[in-house]
Amino acid sequence: MPISDHVTAYLIVSALLFTIGAMGVLVRRNPLVMFMSIELMLNAVNLSFMAFAHFLNSVDGWMFVFLVLTVAAAEVVVGLAIIVSIFRSRHEIDVD
Amino acid sequence: MVAGDIAFLVLATVAVASAFGVVTFRNPIYSMLSLILNLLSLAFFFLTLESIFVATIQVLIYAGAVMVLFLFVVTMLTPKGGGISGPDRLRWQWTAGIGLAIILAGGLIISLLNGSIADGAKVAGMNGLSAAVARYGNAQAFGEALFHGFSFPFEVTGVLLVIAVLGAVVLSRRFAHE
Amino acid sequence: MIFADISPFTYTPGATDWLRILPELILLGTGLLTLMADLVAAPGRKGWLALVGLAGVIGALVATVMLWAGGTYGDAFYGMVNDDRVALFASVVILFAVGVGLLFSPGYVERQGIVHAGEYYTLMILAALGMMLMSSASNLMMLFVGLEILSLALYILSAIVTTRRRSQEAGMKYFILSSFASAFLLYGMALTYGATGKTSLAGIRAFVTTHAFTMGSGFGPLLVVALGLMAVGFCFKVSAIPFQAWTPDVYVGAPTSVTAFMSVGTKVAAFVGLARVFLFALSPLRPTWEPVLWVVAVLTMIGGNLLAATQRDVKRMLAYSSVANAGYMMVAVATHTQASFQGLLIYLATYAAMNLGAFGVVLALERRDGQGTTLDDFAGLGRRNPALAALMALFMFALAGTPATAGFIGKWYVFYAAMRGAHVELAIIGLLASLVGVYYYLRVVWAIYFTEPATAPLLVTADESAPVHEPIASASATATGGVALAEPATATGIAMATRVLPAERAPVHLATWLGLALAGVLTLVLGIVPMLMVDWALAAAQTLVK
Numbered sequence: 001m002p003i004s005d006h007v008t009a010y011l012i013v014s015a016l017l018f019t020i021g022a023m024g025v026l027v028r029r030n031p032l033v034m035f036m037s038i039e040l041m042l043n044a045v046n047l048s049f050m051a052f053a054h055f056l057n058s059v060d061g062w063m064f065v066f067l068v069l070t071v072a073a074a075e076v077v078v079g080l081a082i083i084v085s086i087f088r089s090r091h092e093i094d095v096d
Numbered sequence: 097m098v099a100g101d102i103a104f105l106v107l108a109t110v111a112v113a114s115a116f117g118v119v120t121f122r123n124p125i126y127s128m129l130s131l132i133l134n135l136l137s138l139a140f141f142f143l144t145l146e147s148i149f150v151a152t153i154q155v156l157i158y159a160g161a162v163m164v165l166f167l168f169v170v171t172m173l174t175p176k177g178g179g180i181s182g183p184d185r186l187r188w189q190w191t192a193g194i195g196l197a198i199i200l201a202g203g204l205i206i207s208l209l210n211g212s213i214a215d216g217a218k219v220a221g222m223n224g225l226s227a228a229v230a231r232y233g234n235a236q237a238f239g240e241a242l243f244h245g246f247s248f249p250f251e252v253t254g255v256l257l258v259i260a261v262l263g264a265v266v267l268s269r270r271f272a273h274e
Numbered sequence: 275m276i277f278a279d280i281s282p283f284t285y286t287p288g289a290t291d292w293l294r295i296l297p298e299l300i301l302l303g304t305g306l307l308t309l310m311a312d313l314v315a316a317p318g319r320k321g322w323l324a325l326v327g328l329a330g331v332i333g334a335l336v337a338t339v340m341l342w343a344g345g346t347y348g349d350a351f352y353g354m355v356n357d358d359r360v361a362l363f364a365s366v367v368i369l370f371a372v373g374v375g376l377l378f379s380p381g382y383v384e385r386q387g388i389v390h391a392g393e394y395y396t397l398m399i400l401a402a403l404g405m406m407l408m409s410s411a412s413n414l415m416m417l418f419v420g421l422e423i424l425s426l427a428l429y430i431l432s433a434i435v436t437t438r439r440r441s442q443e444a445g446m447k448y449f450i451l452s453s454f455a456s457a458f459l460l461y462g463m464a465l466t467y468g469a470t471g472k473t474s475l476a477g478i479r480a481f482v483t484t485h486a487f488t489m490g491s492g493f494g495p496l497l498v499v500a501l502g503l504m505a506v507g508f509c510f511k512v513s514a515i516p517f518q519a520w521t522p523d524v525y526v527g528a529p530t531s532v533t534a535f536m537s538v539g540t541k542v543a544a545f546v547g548l549a550r551v552f553l554f555a556l557s558p559l560r561p562t563w564e565p566v567l568w569v570v571a572v573l574t575m576i577g578g579n580l581l582a583a584t585q586r587d588v589k590r591m592l593a594y595s596s597v598a599n600a601g602y603m604m605v606a607v608a609t610h611t612q613a614s615f616q617g618l619l620i621y622l623a624t625y626a627a628m629n630l631g632a633f634g635v636v637l638a639l640e641r642r643d644g645q646g647t648t649l650d651d652f653a654g655l656g657r658r659n660p661a662l663a664a665l666m667a668l669f670m671f672a673l674a675g676t677p678a679t680a681g682f683i684g685k686w687y688v689f690y691a692a693m694r695g696a697h698v699e700l701a702i703i704g705l706l707a708s709l710v711g712v713y714y715y716l717r718v719v720w721a722i723y724f725t726e727p728a729t730a731p732l733l734v735t736a737d738e739s740a741p742v743h744e745p746i747a748s749a750s751a752t753a754t755g756g757v758a759l760a761e762p763a764t765a766t767g768i769a770m771a772t773r774v775l776p777a778e779r780a781p782v783h784l785a786t787w788l789g790l791a792l793a794g795v796l797t798l799v800l801g802i803v804p805m806l807m808v809d810w811a812l813a814a815a816q817t818l819v820k
Contacts, residue, residue, distance in 0.1 A: 004104035004144065007468075008208055013108045013141075015204035017115050017134070018461055019197045024119030025454050027193035032124045032170055034450050036131050040115055041457035043138055045464050052468040054145040056218055059225045059282055060473045062238060063246040065150055067415055068460065070253045071422045073162050074260035078426050079449055080169045081267035082433050086442045087173050204499060211495030216485045217471035228283050237283070245282025248351035249415045252407060255302065256423050259400055263430040266390045266397075
């Protein structure tokens with residue numbers, strides 16, 4: 001049986017991506033890169049959801065992925081707004 | 097199916113390698129481009145899992161629109177290849193972080209290899225996804241579920257978007273006298 | 275389980291579904307109304323928006339009580355949310371928290387020179403909406419979306435003082451760490467879904483009840499990992515040790531009115547969510563998760579109290595005290611009996627009253643530059659402002675767990691349930707830890723009544739504090755503050771600061787007094803005649819833990 005027919009294969013890729021993302025949050029100090037690592041983690045979870053939806057023949061996983069996508073988009077907006085806002089204040093301090 | 101396996105392995109390699117790229121590149125712009133590559137490889141994974149519609153929105157919205165916004169901010173805040181904060185963490189922090197990551201990955205993978213979806217779960221979880229896809233087509237099946245059974249969470253995300261818009265206004269709008 | 279036979283592709287919600295979320299709908303309408311009303315409000319005079327919000331909160335409260343009296347609870351929208359008594363009980367506490375938070379806001383927002391006052395009120399109401407959705411969720415999806423709504427709104431509210439760096443850094447820290455925790459929680463949810471095939475809590479419960487669970491094979495390993503990941507996510511959200519690192523910085527950096535509201539609201543939402551997942555959906559797996567939560571409860575009680583005892587800043591002390599309180603609540607979850615869940619609900623309600631009050635007094639004393647909340651600033655308060663001093667003493671005695679105050683009732687029910695539920699050791703550790711609590715809470719009372727201020731604090735502020743520590747804050751505060759706007763801006767920033775700052779220990783706003791009085795009365799009422807609330811909590815506990 002080919003490996004791509006096993007849900008475990010997808011889950012392991014997903015676990016690897018999640019762990020790499022978590023490592024990124026832990027070891028990097030640049031807020032932008034930490035934020036990208038969080039996006040990586042959310043996407044790893046999405047892969048799990050899609051694999052489960054496919055192998056369980058259940059639509060819930062698709063819906064969850066759609067929600068996570070929307071949530072991640074909203075998070076990107078707020079997160080970038082906070083980062084830009086901090087950057088501008090620091091920048092102003094430097095200039096003054 | 098050997099072709100399927102090769103495709104899977106290639107995709108998995110690209111996904112993991114690009115994820116490593118995100119966390120290891122010193123220049124945030126390269127991290128960003130790696131992240132886009134990673135999102136695209138996930139979209140291909142979704143295609144192999146027979147969900148064309150989710151793969152499409154992954155490319156259009158996530159890898160497309162959202163990441164363009166991200167890239168814009170990264171290029172704005174990263175003047176000459178430097179970051180917006182000081183140097184990255186010390187060596188022991190890297191070691192500790194990598195150690196924790198290895199433990200986490202090891203635990204996850206061992207559990208995932210030992211466990212599997214129970215047949216009971218396949219019965220319990222089934223709500224006719226493949227039948228609906230066969231009947232309506234991929235995108236319409238997605239839409240039927242989204243606007244019927246799962247309409248409420250979908251509507252509630254509207255609140256989330258209002259908050260996001262408010263956040264952008266509150267945090268980045270500056271008044272002349274500030 | 276009602277929805278097991280209905281296809282998600284054809285289900286259509288009806289009028290009863292909308293009726294069940296009436297309080298949430300009223301709150302949503304109010305939030306959008308304040309957003310619109312902001313357009314016609316004159317800049318600098320936006321305090322009345324809080325009243326609009328308050329009217330909506332009262333409306334939602336009335337709707338909640340009507341639903342409770344109606345007594346026909348059930349699922350709505352394909353099993354996404356429900357209006358069971360747990361949800362309604364939590365809604366009442368959350369609405370109380372947001373109501374008092376709104377009362378605290380007008381004076382504080384004006385004093386801190388928060389420019390986006392209109393959006394501030396909208397975000398506060400929408401955050402409360404997210405909390406209510408999370409505590410009424412009966413599906414992992416709604417749990418996640420509710421959590422994200424409240425988190426996103428609170429990130430923005432923490433960072434809303436764009437002129438103060440500490441506030442922005444609080445927002446940043448909260449954002450990164452909280453999203454990190456959300457990802458763990460979400461991964462746990464994904465694996466739960468994979469193991470059981472369900473996202474609805476009732477479906478998960480049915481699956482784990484009817485299928486044999488072994489840790490080493492089948493769906494067992496998936497579910498064990500899922501439990502661990504979700505425990506990490508929830509512990510972050512309720513700021514339990516070892517995941518409390520973000521709490522003090524965020525609670526101190528955020529505007530105090532927001533801290534007051536968020537320290538109560540997120541605890542209610544997250545603990546009810548935790549209870550729904552662990553005590554309801556996954557309660558058959560109790561032996562697996564119980565030791566983990568036991569350890570977390572012990573660590574949090576001991577660590578939280580010890581850390582709080584070392585603080586000299588009262589705001590920071592209260593932040594660590596909220597960590598310690600999360601520990602007592604965790605005891606209730608780890609005990610996992612019906613009585614302990616009743617205890618958790620009672621604890622949440624009493625904690626809301628006294629903690630909001632304590633933060634309210636801190637808020638009333640805080641100066642424009644965000645300073646003025648250390649123990650030294652409380653020295654001699656008993657003579658300077660007797661009413662405020664008496665209220666602070668009341669809240670401190672309540673938090674310390676003195677009989678005849680709300681704090682005693684909460685601790686009594688949690689520890690009593692722990693002893694009855696064969697967790698005597700948790701009750702003993704909790705009691706010993708609260709003895710440490712008595713020390714640092716009563717130290718504040720001591721400072722208020724039995725010490726004298728070392729120097730004249732107002733002069734110190736004017737000379738060194740504001741311009742040195744926070745140049746932007748003082749410069750823009752003078753530019754945007756109501757007093758300064760009336761004057762022609764001819765003086766330099768420093769000169770303006772010296773002139774404006776001495777007057778900044780302004781009289782406490784009327785609405786703030788009202789909020790403090792509400793919290794104070796409730797702290798006493800719940801401590802002296804708690805029976806009604808205890809009965810309600812029991813009725814709620816019976817619907818969830820069987």
